[in-house]
Amino acid sequence: MDKFTKVTGVATPLMRQNVDTDLIIRIERLVDNVTREGLGPYCFEQIRFKPDGSEDPDCIFNQTPYRDAPIILSRENFGCGSSREGAVWALKGMGIKAVIAPYFGDIFNNNCFQNGLLPVALPIHEIEQLADEMTASPGNARITVDLENCQVISPTGRTIPFQVDARRQHAMLNGLDDIALTMSRRDEIEAWQASDKSARPWVWL
Amino acid sequence: MGKTLFDKIWDSHVITDLGNGFVLLHIDRLLLHDMSGGKALKEAIDKGYPPAQPRLTYGTPDHTMSTKPGRDEFTHPPGLPLIKSMRETTSAYGIKLFDLGQDGQGIVHVMGPEQGLTLPGTTLVCGDSHTSTHGGLGSLAFGIGSSELVHVIATQTMVQRKPKRMRASFEGKLMPGVTAKDMILHLIGELGTAAGTGYSVEYAGSGVRALPAEARLTLCNLTIEMGARTGMVAPDDTTYEYLNGRDYAPKGAMWERAVAHWRTLPTDPDAEFDREHTVDMKNVAPQITWGTSPEHVIAVDRAIPDPSKGPEEKRGAWEAALQYQGLEPGKPIEGTQVDWVFIGSCTNSRLSDLRAAAEIVKGRHKADHVTAWVVPGSVRIKAEAEAEGLDRVFTEAGFEWREPGCSMCLASNGERVPPGKRSVSTSNRNFVGRQGPGARTHLASPAMAAAAAIKGAIADVRKM
Numbered sequence: 261m262d263k264f265t266k267v268t269g270v271a272t273p274l275m276r277q278n279v280d281t282d283l284i285i286r287i288e289r290l291v292d293n294v295t296r297e298g299l300g301p302y303c304f305e306q307i308r309f310k311p312d313g314s315e316d317p318d319c320i321f322n323q324t325p326y327r328d329a330p331i332i333l334s335r336e337n338f339g340c341g342s343s344r345e346g347a348v349w350a351l352k353g354m355g356i357k358a359v360i361a362p363y364f365g366d367i368f369n370n371n372c373f374q375n376g377l378l379p380v381a382l383p384i385h386e387i388e389q390l391a392d393e394m395t396a397s398p399g400n401a402r403i404t405v406d407l408e409n410c411q412v413i414s415p416t417g418r419t420i421p422f423q424v425d426a427r428r429q430h431a432m433l434n435g436l437d438d439i440a441l442t443m444s445r446r447d448e449i450e451a452w453q454a455s456d457k458s459a460r461p462w463v464w465l
Numbered sequence: 466m467g468k469t470l471f472d473k474i475w476d477s478h479v480i481t482d483l484g485n486g487f488v489l490l491h492i493d494r495l496l497l498h499d500m501s502g503g504k505a506l507k508e509a510i511d512k513g514y515p516p517a518q519p520r521l522t523y524g525t526p527d528h529t530m531s532t533k534p535g536r537d538e539f540t541h542p543p544g545l546p547l548i549k550s551m552r553e554t555t556s557a558y559g560i561k562l563f564d565l566g567q568d569g570q571g572i573v574h575v576m577g578p579e580q581g582l583t584l585p586g587t588t589l590v591c592g593d594s595h596t597s598t599h600g601g602l603g604s605l606a607f608g609i610g611s612s613e614l615v616h617v618i619a620t621q622t623m624v625q626r627k628p629k630r631m632r633a634s635f636e637g638k639l640m641p642g643v644t645a646k647d648m649i650l651h652l653i654g655e656l657g658t659a660a661g662t663g664y665s666v667e668y669a670g671s672g673v674r675a676l677p678a679e680a681r682l683t684l685c686n687l688t689i690e691m692g693a694r695t696g697m698v699a700p701d702d703t704t705y706e707y708l709n710g711r712d713y714a715p716k717g718a719m720w721e722r723a724v725a726h727w728r729t730l731p732t733d734p735d736a737e738f739d740r741e742h743t744v745d746m747k748n749v750a751p752q753i754t755w756g757t758s759p760e761h762v763i764a765v766d767r768a769i770p771d772p773s774k775g776p777e778e779k780r781g782a783w784e785a786a787l788q789y790q791g792l793e794p795g796k797p798i799e800g801t802q803v804d805w806v807f808i809g810s811c812t813n814s815r816l817s818d819l820r821a822a823a824e825i826v827k828g829r830h831k832a833d834h835v836t837a838w839v840v841p842g843s844v845r846i847k848a849e850a851e852a853e854g855l856d857r858v859f860t861e862a863g864f865e866w867r868e869p870g871c872s873m874c875l876a877s878n879g880e881r882v883p884p885g886k887r888s889v890s891t892s893n894r895n896f897v898g899r900q901g902p903g904a905r906t907h908l909a910s911p912a913m914a915a916a917a918a919i920k921g922a923i924a925d926v927r928k929m
């Protein structure tokens with residue numbers, strides 16, 4: 261899994277509530293034989309493209325300086341809806357490294373941590389102010405998301421702390437998904453198994 | 466303070482505390498089936514994690530296989546790549562596969578207990594939500610999702626949070642015509658499908674103690690239908706009698722040692738539960754579902770509920786369910802014409818289920834307009850039933866006697882109830898489209914299903 265320590269860049273204000281996983285990636289794209297990495301071009305396709313397949317210039321993702329932005333700002337309940345892990349793969353494929361929202365869909369939030377995409381929960385008034393600072397000086401404004409120190413630095417230099425579960429922070433900083441994290445405890449697992457083999461030998465076929 | 470059965474098993478499987486309520490839990494048994502088994506193994510291997518404990522891992526094809534008499538893996542072609550990938554991945558890592566046609570093949574929740582792979586005090590997982598079935602033998606068993614499955618393959622552990630504890634006690638004796646299936650449907654009817662969310666359930670009380678082992682598996686099978694991932698019955702002499710001598714159960718001195726350990730597992734008298742619920746067995750009659758959720762259930766001698774008289778928050782769901790099912794509120798459910806009868810699934814396809822159905826069928830014939838299937842849960846059950854002549858009881862009555870598999874429980878194998886047709890099924894889900902697009906399902910016990918096939922309509926088994 262990719263490590264996440266810090267990202268600095270443009271943040272796209274996608275200021276709507278309930279951005280669901282269906283909007284992020286259509287289920288058909290996951291059935292078609294597209295690789296995880298290849299999902300990027302289909303991310304948010306329902307708002308990025310017109311029905312005829314051409315780019316919609318009104319969509320913020322198609323406007324400078326947001327086209328290659330690594331961060332998304334959004335409102336409540338980002339990533340709600342179906343449990344598809346493809347939503348996270350698609351965002352990553354589009355170059356997104358972090359999403360900032362008041363809170364996230366439960367399973368989406370979990371899936372982010374399995375794939376090195378950082379979901380940052382901040383109060384809505386902070387996000388609104390970040391969006392204002394972004395749009396106030398388009399082209400120059402940058403946001404930093406710093407996982408090591410658990411803080412967001414706004415375009416005007418304000419620092420805003422955020423919280424993250426210590427176990428997950430460690431995993432993201434070191435690029436470990438749940439399996440890798442568990443594997444780092446192999447000695448403990450083997451010790452447990454060795455003692456269980458003498459306590460309950462009948463379990464060990 | 467004393468400990469519950471659940472706590473004893475859980476606590477003894479904690480490898481380490483991960484903080485924030487999470488623990489790393491050891492998994493003693495991993496069961497794989499064709500729908501997700503080969504895919505999950507391949508994903509783990511591709512990620513660089515070969516199976517951690519192939520000898521604690523077992524597989525069998527059931528979900529996507531045809532159950533047509535004389536079937537093989539080619540009978541339902543969409544299942545072919547799944548069974549092929551399962552064969553390749555299991556054989557590459559020395560995982561025992563109970564393959565089509567072999568002794569031991571069957572529905573994963575039927576063959577596990579039958580082979581003695583399911584043991585009291587073990588943790589057991591499978592990528593199927595009805596894994597709670599195995600709790601009938603005192604195993605802490607639950608269904609898991611696809612990424613969890615890969616994690617177990619790779620590490621033989623799971624990262625889990627401990628659920629709360631609920632005890633459902635059944636007090637008294639079974640009334641005539643009533644089975645474990647009716648007990649659990651009745652309970653879900655009383656509590657609703659969300660009551661168990663976040664809980665582990667222990668089934669207890671004199672009514673549960675008196676149940677044979679196979680009936681306890683049926684009881685635990687539907688635990689997920691009230692929202693709980695795991696349901697258990699404490700092991701006792703009934704459990705040990707059932708397991709003694711089974712293929713993978715311990716033998717000789719090891720058996721004695723295991724039983725001595727298992728006797729320490731039942732809930733201590735002073736242990737506490739977060740929620741308690743008691744059912745008086747006097748109130749449990751033969752059940753039949755009327756709607757599209759297992760909580761839409763009534764005693765067979767009752768009238769179809771009227772949404773306008775139901776709880777306000779359920780009115781919309783009830784109306785939609787009645788419309789889908791093509792039923793009129795207020796009418797007796799008994800006598801509703803039936804087109805299909807399915808006796809099978811991990812809920813009710815064991816030898817005792819087939820015997821109960823055969824007892825009703827014997828010397829009678831199914832109604833002409835009904836298609837009736839009997840799908841034994843495993844190769845071994847099929848052979849045992851044939852040795853007793855049950856297959857002939859069914860075929861002489863006009864039923865089809867088929868090969869082991871999930872079949873019409875979920876319609877992922879080409880076997881479906883046609884659109885708009887009404888079925889009485891011994892399976893566990895009456896969701897919209899579960900038995901096929903537009904299919905109308907009524908869940909009931911094997912004897913009730915057999916009675917419906919004979920009468921050609923929903924019938925009260927007590928009158929047969």
Ligand code: SF4
Nearest residue numbers: 595810811871874875
């Ligand atoms: S019989 Fe039905 S519920 Fe049981 S394992 Fe098969 S598909 Fe799942």
